[in-house]
Amino acid sequence: MFAAYASALDADDPLSGLTVGERPEPSVPGDWTTVTVRATALNHHDLWSLRGVGLDEKRLPMILGCDAAGVTDDGAEVLVHAVVSDPDWRDDETLDPKRSLLSERFQGTFAERVAVPRRNLVPKPSALSFEEAACLPTAWLTAYRMLFTQAQVVPGQTVLVQGAGGGVATALVALGAAAGARMWVTSRDPERASRVLSLGAAEVFGSGERLPARVDAVMETVGEATWQHSLRSLRPGGTVVVSGATSGYAAPTELNRVFFLQLRVLGSTMGTRDELVRLLAFCERTGLRPPIHQVLPLAQARDGFAALENGDVFGKVVFTP
Structure with missing residues (x-):
């Protein structure tokens, strides 16, 4: 074959x-x-x-x-x-x-x-x-688990996605927006920034740019290059979910910020068969593609x-x- x-x-x-x-x-x-x-x-x-x-x-x-x-x-x-x-x-x-x-x-x-x-x-x-x-079974399932199983995002919350354009990042934006969350995205590419807005992103910021407010959750796939910005963007008690580190693993941890602000740092890998079933139902009922x-x-x-x-x-x- x-x-x-x-x-x-x-x-x-x-x-x-x-x-x-x-x-x-x-x-x-x-x-x-x-x-x-x-x-x-x-x-x-x-x-x-x-x-x-x-x-x-x-x-x-x-x-x-x-x-x-x-x-x-x-x-x-x-x-x-x-x-x-x-x-x-x-x-x-x-x-x-x-x-x-x-x-x-x-x-x-x-x-x-x-x-x-x-x-x-x-x-x-x-x-x-x-x-x-x-x-859907890899990138979109990864995004679904990050948002709804690990971060437990609900309508009305603000979520920051580090990086725009890749399969997981675009899935995060589209899924989060369809679920009623306000999705913010960072990007270094103006063309990708404009395209991610069409997926439902509320605002796009430059990489490392100071945000107008702290967010409830950060979806992190970039790693070393964005890690400090991710932690500093979270509200007290907020959550950062990590499913990858394409720019490197050796990021400063800023443990003082983690314990003082009681941040939650969660790893996430792929997703379960049951989550894939729920993702399919979500796409079917919302019309999201x-x-x-x-x-x-x-x-x-x-x-x-x-x-x-x-x-x-x-x-x-x-x-x-």
């Missing part, structure tokens, strides 16, 4: 290890099944995999991709929940010490077909296209990876096998 996969790892030149071509059909254990992929979305996780983060050379070649929407052998339209937990795990899948993502220990979704555990399948609402649905930067045939996967690496993406890049 046709697939896009990692054939080598290179921290400095990740695209050098990306190969597009034929791979064997997926093997299917007894409690797994096969999904014919109609659409699959690109994430920063896929670039990090090519750099060797979370992916070991001993597992190569590895088909990349976490997100997929497609059709089962019996014709059901489904989404794939990408978090693969231990078969005996019955709690929050993201807390399973043995958890993995598709494309880490198991072959991923950038292929004509993918094998997944049956319990990882979620019915696709008919109101969402395959391309729209494929955008993920912004799609570009839809490409899987044969042109390298173009999508290059755009993501160069920071030329607003919303999601989707591949159709």
Whole structure:
């Protein structure tokens, strides 16, 4: 079958290890099944995999991709929940010490077909296209958990999103605004700033700019470059939720500010199958849809990876096998 996969790892030149071509059909254990992929979305996780983060050379070649929407052998339209937990795990899948993502220990979704555990399948609402649905299981699910499970954002609160344009950031803005929160965003790019306003952002500020008021919660994916600004932007008792650190991990902690203002610092990783079900219902009932930067045939996967690496993406890049 046709697939896009990692054939080598290179921290400095990740695209050098990306190969597009034929791979064997997926093997299917007894409690797994096969999904014919109609659409699959690109994430920063896929670039990090090519750099060797979370992916070991001993597992190569590895088909990349976490997100997929497609059709089962019996014709059901489904989404794939990408978090693969231990078969005996019955709690929050993201807390399973043995958890993995598709494309880490198991072959991923950038292929004509993918094998997944049956319990990882979620019915696709008919109101969402395959391309729209494929955008949700990683970036949008991450954003949903950050906002509503971890920060417990409610209508009327003010939320700051650090950075604009990426898949998680755009999802945070769109979801928060649709839920009645006032969404503020920081950005260094005027074009992205104007586009994020169309998603429902109330105001956009320059990176590190002093805000007119303190916020109830900060959604942090940038890390070292924005960490101090995030803490200083919070009201007493406010919450910062961290799901990534693209600019680095070694940020000054300002522990005095954390304990004196009783700030909550929460980590967040992906989301559960139940949260994905709730996210789908939210999108279906509100009419909210993920912004799609570009839809490409899987044969042109390298173009999508290059755009993501160069920071030329607003919303999601989707591949159709």
